[in-house]
Amino acid sequence: MVGNIHSLESFGTVDGPGIRFVVFLQGCPLRCLYCHNPDTWEKGEGSCRMTPEQLLEEVMRYKRFITKGGVTVTGGEPLMQAAFVRDFFLLCRGQGIHTALDTSGALWNEAVREALDATDLVLLDVKTIDALQHKELTGAKITNTLRTLAYLEEMQIPTWIRHVVVPGWTDDxxxxxxxxxxxxxxxxxxxxxxxxxxTMGTDKYKQLGLQYRLEGTPELSAERLERAREIFKR
Ligand code: SF4
Incomplete structure (x- = not known):
């Protein structure tokens, strides 16, 4: 079993608790309008290919820095390589390393369930709860994301929801x-x-010869973000 890896980050601080070794896997079935990683979209080999054992070996070089954090696998959509994620996370567990999986929940099958079962914390990206808007924003139906959330609830797998607040789309x-x-x-x-x-990442679209379809959308202001947070606090 070999994983197609887009890139590795040894000191991530924004994808789960503590300092984390972050693995970006190649490939994503969605095409979110605001995606800042379009270079991860295409299914393919990525920048390197590793077995779960080789990847663990790389992680172990940083183990003393991530004892209060752990490992996060993200993408792209990591569950496109669900069996690889499962095997890698089981190896991490064997070493007492906390595992987090950042996913859109866009895929649903037996291998996905097994990968979720091997995960300590799921960071579930919910793009919008409106089914029609979900299709417009991501190009895919919301069904599998909701199915994933139902499974996380059934198994009581610790979950953090991540939601991007986009002016004119999800900020009202x-x-x-x-x-x-x-x-x-x-x-x-x-x-x-x-x-x-x-709007960080929009240059990547130019480099890839892709159209950035949210061109002209302003960044979210601090006031709007605070307002959104108040709604959730209530
Ligand atoms: S799921 Fe993530 S990587 Fe895939 S298109 Fe959406 S934002 Fe980009």
Missing amino acids: DQRLQQLADFLKPYRCIEKVELLPYH
Whole structure:
């Protein structure tokens, strides 16, 4: 078994608790309008290919720095390589290393369930709770994300929700309230992270010869972000 890896980051601080070794896997089935990693989209070999054992060996070089954090696998969509994630996380568990998986929940099958079972913390990206808007924003139906959340609840797998607040798309009070109400009953959810839309990464579209379809959308202001956070606090 070999994983297609886009890149590795040895001291990540924004993808889960503590200092983390972050693995970006290659490939994503979604095409989120605001994606700042379009270079991870294409399914392929990425920058390198590693077995779970080789990747663990790389992680172990940094083990003393990540004792209060752990390892995060993200992408792209890491669950496109679910069996690889499962095997890698089981090896990490064997070493007492905390594992986090950053996923959009866009895929649902047996291998995905097994990868989730091997995960200590799931960072589930919920793009919007509105089914029509989900299709517009990501190009895919919301069904599998909701199925994933239901499974996390059933298995009580610790979950953080991540939601990008995009001006003109997901920043109005009504939509934010709708999402907050929807998430409220889930006991598996430990935290909701509201992330402000930003335009970093748009240069990558030019380099890749792709059109950036949110051209002209302003970054989210600090005031709007605070307002969104208030809605969720309530
Ligand atoms: S799921 Fe993530 S990597 Fe995939 S298109 Fe959306 S933002 Fe980009």
